[in-house]
Amino acid sequence: MLTKDIAEFINGELIGDGNVEITRVADISKATINEISFIEKDFKPTNASCVIVRENFIENLNCPIIKVKNPKLSFAKIAQILHQNNSKTGWHKSSFIAENSDVRASFIGAFVSVDENTYIGEATQIHDGVRIGKNVSIGKCTIIYPNCVIYDNVSIGNDCVIHAGTVIGADGFGYVRDENEYVKFPQIGKIFIDDNVEIGANCCIDRGALGETRIGKGTKIDNLCQIAHNVQIGQNVVIAALTGISGSSVIEDDVILAGQVGIADHVTIKKGAIIGAKSAVFPNKIVRAGVWCGVPVQPLEDYKRQNASIKKLERLIKNKKL
Amino acid sequence: MLTKDIAEFINGELIGDGNVEITRVADISKATINEISFIEKDFKPTNASCVIVRENFIENLNCPIIKVKNPKLSFAKIAQILHQNNSKTGWHKSSFIAENSDVRASFIGAFVSVDENTYIGEATQIHDGVRIGKNVSIGKCTIIYPNCVIYDNVSIGNDCVIHAGTVIGADGFGYVRDENEYVKFPQIGKIFIDDNVEIGANCCIDRGALGETRIGKGTKIDNLCQIAHNVQIGQNVVIAALTGISGSSVIEDDVILAGQVGIADHVTIKKGAIIGAKSAVFPNKIVRAGVWCGVPVQPLEDYKRQNASIKKLERLIKNKKL
Amino acid sequence: MLTKDIAEFINGELIGDGNVEITRVADISKATINEISFIEKDFKPTNASCVIVRENFIENLNCPIIKVKNPKLSFAKIAQILHQNNSKTGWHKSSFIAENSDVRASFIGAFVSVDENTYIGEATQIHDGVRIGKNVSIGKCTIIYPNCVIYDNVSIGNDCVIHAGTVIGADGFGYVRDENEYVKFPQIGKIFIDDNVEIGANCCIDRGALGETRIGKGTKIDNLCQIAHNVQIGQNVVIAALTGISGSSVIEDDVILAGQVGIADHVTIKKGAIIGAKSAVFPNKIVRAGVWCGVPVQPLEDYKRQNASIKKLERLIKNKKL
Numbered sequence: 001m002l003t004k005d006i007a008e009f010i011n012g013e014l015i016g017d018g019n020v021e022i023t024r025v026a027d028i029s030k031a032t033i034n035e036i037s038f039i040e041k042d043f044k045p046t047n048a049s050c051v052i053v054r055e056n057f058i059e060n061l062n063c064p065i066i067k068v069k070n071p072k073l074s075f076a077k078i079a080q081i082l083h084q085n086n087s088k089t090g091w092h093k094s095s096f097i098a099e100n101s102d103v104r105a106s107f108i109g110a111f112v113s114v115d116e117n118t119y120i121g122e123a124t125q126i127h128d129g130v131r132i133g134k135n136v137s138i139g140k141c142t143i144i145y146p147n148c149v150i151y152d153n154v155s156i157g158n159d160c161v162i163h164a165g166t167v168i169g170a171d172g173f174g175y176v177r178d179e180n181e182y183v184k185f186p187q188i189g190k191i192f193i194d195d196n197v198e199i200g201a202n203c204c205i206d207r208g209a210l211g212e213t214r215i216g217k218g219t220k221i222d223n224l225c226q227i228a229h230n231v232q233i234g235q236n237v238v239i240a241a242l243t244g245i246s247g248s249s250v251i252e253d254d255v256i257l258a259g260q261v262g263i264a265d266h267v268t269i270k271k272g273a274i275i276g277a278k279s280a281v282f283p284n285k286i287v288r289a290g291v292w293c294g295v296p297v298q299p300l301e302d303y304k305r306q307n308a309s310i311k312k313l314e315r316l317i318k319n320k321k322l
Numbered sequence: 323m324l325t326k327d328i329a330e331f332i333n334g335e336l337i338g339d340g341n342v343e344i345t346r347v348a349d350i351s352k353a354t355i356n357e358i359s360f361i362e363k364d365f366k367p368t369n370a371s372c373v374i375v376r377e378n379f380i381e382n383l384n385c386p387i388i389k390v391k392n393p394k395l396s397f398a399k400i401a402q403i404l405h406q407n408n409s410k411t412g413w414h415k416s417s418f419i420a421e422n423s424d425v426r427a428s429f430i431g432a433f434v435s436v437d438e439n440t441y442i443g444e445a446t447q448i449h450d451g452v453r454i455g456k457n458v459s460i461g462k463c464t465i466i467y468p469n470c471v472i473y474d475n476v477s478i479g480n481d482c483v484i485h486a487g488t489v490i491g492a493d494g495f496g497y498v499r500d501e502n503e504y505v506k507f508p509q510i511g512k513i514f515i516d517d518n519v520e521i522g523a524n525c526c527i528d529r530g531a532l533g534e535t536r537i538g539k540g541t542k543i544d545n546l547c548q549i550a551h552n553v554q555i556g557q558n559v560v561i562a563a564l565t566g567i568s569g570s571s572v573i574e575d576d577v578i579l580a581g582q583v584g585i586a587d588h589v590t591i592k593k594g595a596i597i598g599a600k601s602a603v604f605p606n607k608i609v610r611a612g613v614w615c616g617v618p619v620q621p622l623e624d625y626k627r628q629n630a631s632i633k634k635l636e637r638l639i640k641n642k643k644l
Numbered sequence: 645m646l647t648k649d650i651a652e653f654i655n656g657e658l659i660g661d662g663n664v665e666i667t668r669v670a671d672i673s674k675a676t677i678n679e680i681s682f683i684e685k686d687f688k689p690t691n692a693s694c695v696i697v698r699e700n701f702i703e704n705l706n707c708p709i710i711k712v713k714n715p716k717l718s719f720a721k722i723a724q725i726l727h728q729n730n731s732k733t734g735w736h737k738s739s740f741i742a743e744n745s746d747v748r749a750s751f752i753g754a755f756v757s758v759d760e761n762t763y764i765g766e767a768t769q770i771h772d773g774v775r776i777g778k779n780v781s782i783g784k785c786t787i788i789y790p791n792c793v794i795y796d797n798v799s800i801g802n803d804c805v806i807h808a809g810t811v812i813g814a815d816g817f818g819y820v821r822d823e824n825e826y827v828k829f830p831q832i833g834k835i836f837i838d839d840n841v842e843i844g845a846n847c848c849i850d851r852g853a854l855g856e857t858r859i860g861k862g863t864k865i866d867n868l869c870q871i872a873h874n875v876q877i878g879q880n881v882v883i884a885a886l887t888g889i890s891g892s893s894v895i896e897d898d899v900i901l902a903g904q905v906g907i908a909d910h911v912t913i914k915k916g917a918i919i920g921a922k923s924a925v926f927p928n929k930i931v932r933a934g935v936w937c938g939v940p941v942q943p944l945e946d947y948k949r950q951n952a953s954i955k956k957l958e959r960l961i962k963n964k965k966l
Contacts, residue, residue, distance in 0.1 A: 079830035149486035164793035186401035471808035508723035
């Protein structure tokens with residue numbers, strides 16, 4: 001891709017040679033010939049063949065530069081073009097696909113199994129060792145990495161990415177106590193995952209008990225997360241690693257859950273709320289917009305004041321004033 | 323199944339037509355013809371063909387009702403009959419089973435491998451991509467979902483369910499520090515999992531170091547849990563997601579561990595104790611029956627009082643009384 | 645192996661018959677004929693055929709004993725000889741290995757797939773269902789247990805052990821917020837895992853974004869851990885289960901992270917620091933050597949004093965002195 005085409009694609013102002021060939025993105029300190037990088041703030045020396053910079057950038061870089069509003073965002077966008085993940089094609093002869101399933105995938109890896117009545121859209125990649133159940137629907141341009149397991153009755157949209165080892169559709173964790181044992185509450189619901197969702201490796205998304213578990217458009221989930229039965233996640237939600245969301249909780253649009261957060265059952269996290277790492281939201285709570293921290297969560301300001309109070313307490317005790 | 327047969331099965335009092343055919347369970351608000359649902363407390367309009375209700379229920383539902391002591395429990399029981407997970411049968415030709423293993427399973431999925439000297443009982447389902455080691459014993463009517471890994475020398479009982487991606491029998495995490503490196507302590511013990519145990523997806527149950535890791539009858543474990551070497555778990559224990567239990571700890575019967583709990587090594591949790599979400603039990607502690615919360619755990623009442631004290635401290639500081 | 649050869653191997657003083665055959669290690673209380681065990685402190689009756697003891701041990705055990713400085717360490721070392729994990733050999737006919745890959749492994753299990761341009765060294769074991777990407781390098785004498793997934797461009801050293809279900813090389817979790825959606829930041833870096841590293845089951849090690857994720861020689865990682873993109877882990881680090889390390893953090897040599905620890909991004913944990921279970925280190929912090937606890941971490945002594953202060957506060961309030 002030529003520098004002039006990149007400038008056009010990211011809608012930036014090119015200064016310098018428009019005919020330099022760019023094949024890869026790279027870190028500013030390691031970039032070399034045919035590579036493009038970006039600078040967010042300060043000048044850094046580089047051997048890149050092109051650098052994306054802020055509009056008010058004034059340094060001289062010895063290579064073509066492209067001025068944009070948000071260099072990191074433009075860099076991410078051009079990376080998606082230069083590093084398209086579409087090299088995998090063909091269907092491996094070892095895989096088994098049920099005859100009455102409608103599979104149009106561009107890539108089916110080795111040792112894949114697809115059960116009956118399942119639909120898989122065009123340009124979708126199903127990597128080695130993936131298991132796909134009955135009555136599953138997977139859209140177009142979705143990538144499912146190796147050894148994922150998709151149980152029956154799961155629906156996944158277009159342009160999704162699901163990383164290796166993730167399990168979608170296992171039974172929710174629901175039992176009714178009888179005198180001397182637990183009896184399983186039925187876990188026969190469904191899962192709907194909308195377009196452009198990315199799910200990390202070794203996650204677990206449980207099916208609804210009687211209803212559905214839902215993940216909205218554009219939501220991003222990190223590795224080793226647990227999404228319980230009947231959870232409703234909105235659009236463009238970000239969930240960091242090792243976070244767990246318990247049954248029937250609602251996570252509205254644009255929420256951010258940091259790492260190792262615990263959301264109990266029947267909670268509502270309102271649009272735009274941010275929950276700090278390792279925090280916990282107790283059952284049935286409603287958490288409004290803002291930044292929240294602690295176990296249980298409180299507004300960030302309160303959390304800081306509480307910690308300051310405890311520090312003051314320590315000083316008072318140490319100085320024998322208490 | 324006819325409404326009269328259901329009433330008999332759950333030992334309830336049928337009011338209305340006993341010859342209505344019921345094929346599925348459903349949520350009260352979504353149930354339709356041929357579906358049965360339940361109401362725990364208040365009346366709800368429904369299109370179900372039958373509803374299980376409390377003995378003192380007096381409303382008119384326009385469909386047959388069955389009165390029982392515990393509607394949710396009866397609903398769970400009838401769901402187990404109506405939604406039996408036994409549709410998978412046959413042995414897939416792609417799978418490899420060692421010749422000297424005694425495998426009687428009703429279902430062996432695609433790309434399964436079973437190593438030597440292993441026994442698998444009748445009516446057991448081994449789903450696609452499962453790996454089973456040497457000298458493994460798996461009972462009757464057990465379901466092992468896709469891509470699970472069962473290492474050598476593991477014993478699993480009857481009527482168990484193990485969800486996808488779970489690993490049973492990896493080495494415990496034990497090393498002895500030498501001058502400049504860690505030397506692995508031998509992890510050559512076994513695992514015994516009793517009947518009617520359910521284990522969620524992507525869990526890890528480690529083998530004993532020299533001894534055994536044990537999970538008692540009827541215990542239920544949620545997704546992404548870690549059970550370390552030599553842990554002894556009793557009967558009807560409930561362990562929620564992302565909880566970890568360290569080496570040699572003992573969890574007695576009827577204990578409940580909520581989500582993201584951490585149990586350190588050589589701990590004993592006595593029969594019937596409940597440990598709240600995100601709590602931690604420190605090494606070598608013994609936790610008696612009751613409800614416990616916090617890091618480290620304290621009785622729930624103490625935990626609440628402590629939180630109230632801290633709030634009071636904040637007020638005192640804010641009002642310049644401290 | 646004869647007792648005299650064991651004594652020589654562990655450099656100990658043999659007292660008793662040097663020609664007793666030893667075939668296995670065992671726990672002192674369960675050991676029987678042909679088994680060797682160890683005693684750290686007090687005398688314990690045993691039926692072992694040989695026991696490793698401290699140099700100042702004076703009891704009579706009715707079997708040969710071997711005196712050494714550190715019995716547990718010597719026991720671990722001899723266990724490694726007696727229980728060598730090298731019984732698996734041969735290449736299973738069902739596996740697919742790309743023609744231009746250079747695979748010298750002693751064992752390739754069933755349903756393995758190895759993509760192009762990959763190197764696997766001598767005496768390495770690749771167990772059933774493992775997926776290995778392009779441009780991967782795996783050293784000698786390494787064991788990769790079933791159903792692991794190694795993405796493209798990952799390098800793993802000699803004498804490593806990677807337990808089942810672990811995913812190495814999934815994309816890091818990095819996005820740039822655009823107006824109405826998140827755009828993925830490129831995750832095209834690499835992973836270098838040095839010699840003698842052990843990684844537990846169902847872990848996730850993410851590839852670098854533009855740079856590399858590194859794990860140093862002799863480091864041991866328990867089950868269900870998350871290592872994010874660009875994390876740099878030193879030598880002989882110990883990381884217990886369910887711990888997560890966020891992007892670009894540095895964990896220096898000989899650090900110990902207990903269970904369920906959370907390390908935020910851009911943190912440095914200095915050489916030899918110990919972070920207690922369930923603790924959290926906040927972004928950009930530098931943690932020096934010593935023992936640290938809490939959320940956020942503080943030195944252990946401070947953590948204890950803080951807890952004592954809160955207890956005192958409770959007493960003051962209870963006694964109406966506050």
